[in-house]
Amino acid sequence: MEKHLLYAIAKGDERAFEALYDTYFRQIYHFVLGYVKSPNLADDIVQEIFVKVWEKRETLASVELFKPYLYVMAKNQTLNQLRSISRSKASQQELLQHYVFSERSTENMIQNKEYQAFINNAFQQLSPAAQKVFSLCREAQMSYEDVAKEMGFSRHAVKKYMMQAMKTFRQLLSGPIDVNYIVVFFSLLGLLQ
Template structure:
């Protein structure tokens, strides 16, 4: 940097430290394009680079009382631009990660909620179908599925043959399956 240019910048910085807005505008015009170009190379995003320019010069104005002590203004300006840009990129990365994690959690919660609703509705329909089974089929189904008894145990408890238990279970399951299949067909038709 030439001696005169260095003296001009030192003079501008001194005037800015005394709240001279004209001096600040001159400095902004002289360096904003350089800061923008540097920030753009780092971020590869024009809007973010413009925000960085605004942030950097706003910081300079806010801390104007201390700018007169800066010896190498260009180096200082690019150092604070680099640091600010990296902090901004880090913040954006953290926010993106948090947003992605939140999105996953909400998606899982939504899926869990849907699964819970579907399960409850399926249970309600199943209970309704079971309640409409003939009494002996309902009893056999209940003993096998709800109490976990084997066909032999149900046969002994009800004093009927194992084959009769098997027949009642097959009929009950056929009725349940048929009901769910017809319900599925109706739902498929409604959704199309």
């Protein structure tokens, strides 16, 4: 039956699309919500996913297994949205308001160790000077001017080291990575505040 819906949608049948939407909306919403924890953000992401499904409707007839296709699309859209959020303070606040870091289940403890190892690995790829600049700016929350005075650098040099650090972190996040890594990564670095 699903294959018939996909063929109908590929031909522009809006009723078939509504049926598909009704069938999968809640599943995809809960899947996305599991990553972002924010009901509003999850709803927005799921709406965007279904808009993309409609925009790509001509290709649906060739999709053999729609459910896995939809879940991959959902994960990719969520990851893209989280990357975008990393650049917006208002969105960061919305996300972290719903993200619970205090759960202590075995799975979360293992995941937290993996996240910390990921962050430590990223940090170790920085030069010693960039590590110190990054630590002072993010952990000690010092201004570029104060870091420059303490380290005997110019403000421009401090900014350059910070840009190198952020470039390194962003490159590590650009590959295939669990969505939760991004949330924890940016929050631990003090970027989501």
